[in-house]
Amino acid sequence: TKSDFPEVLKKAQSIEQNYAQTTYSAMAGLVAANLAYSVGDVEQASTQLRWVEEKAKSSSFQSLARLRLVAILIDQKDDGSIVKASELLKKKVAPGYEALAAERQGDLFLVQNKTDDAKKAYLQSWELLDAQKAKQAGLKELDTMTKEMEKRNPGESQRLLKVKIDSLGGF
Numbered sequence: 039t040k041s042d043f044p045e046v047l048k049k050a051q052s053i054e055q056n057y058a059q060t061t062y063s064a065m066a067g068l069v070a071a072n073l074a075y076s077v078g079d080v081e082q083a084s085t086q087l088r089w090v091e092e093k094a095k096s097s098s099f100q101s102l103a104r105l106r107l108v109a110i111l112i113d114q115k116d117d118g119s120i121v122k123a124s125e126l127l128k129k130k131v132a133p134g135y136e137a138l139a140a141e142r143q144g145d146l147f148l149v150q151n152k153t154d155d156a157k158k159a160y161l162q163s164w165e166l167l168d169a170q171k172a173k174q175a176g177l178k179e180l181d182t183m184t185k186e187m188e189k190r191n192p193g194e195s196q197r198l199l200k201v202k203i204d205s206l207g208g209f
Contacts, residue, residue, distance in 0.1 A: 067094070
């Protein structure tokens with residue numbers, strides 16, 4: 039809650055300062071960023087995400103923080119934020135974050151009114167998620183029927199992405 043935020047932020051900053059070399063510091067930063075954003079403190083959320091992106095020892099935490107920061111920057115919709123988001127999206131992400139990076143690239147294109155490019159990025163994200171599902175199932179790729187079924191009734195990880203694709207004309 040909003041009343042808990044100052045104490046959570048204080049504790050997160052203490053963990054970041056005293057245990058910067060540990061995974062816990064990155065986790066604390068991500069939790070503090072999430073809470074800051076939920077209570078409307080976008081500046082503090084961005085600060086926490088930048089800290090994780092720069093200081094975390096895990097490339098997964100760095101990628102997650104970077105992609106969350108990109109979303110915040112895109113929401114701001116001003117030229118400076120769009121440039122920063124674009125620069126952050128040029129950085130390589132940890133394995134497993136490629137689909138989210140492609141989706142964020144689509145979001146960036148969309149806010150720039152590049153709808154064809156946005157749709158391509160969203161479709162790329164969809165394909166990457168399908169490839170991840172196939173790999174998890176021990177398959178080379180998903181069969182055609184499964185792919186078509188997913189397009190009509192997507193799983194939780196693809197619902198919002200489907201809405202974005204549908205808003206641009208669908209598959």
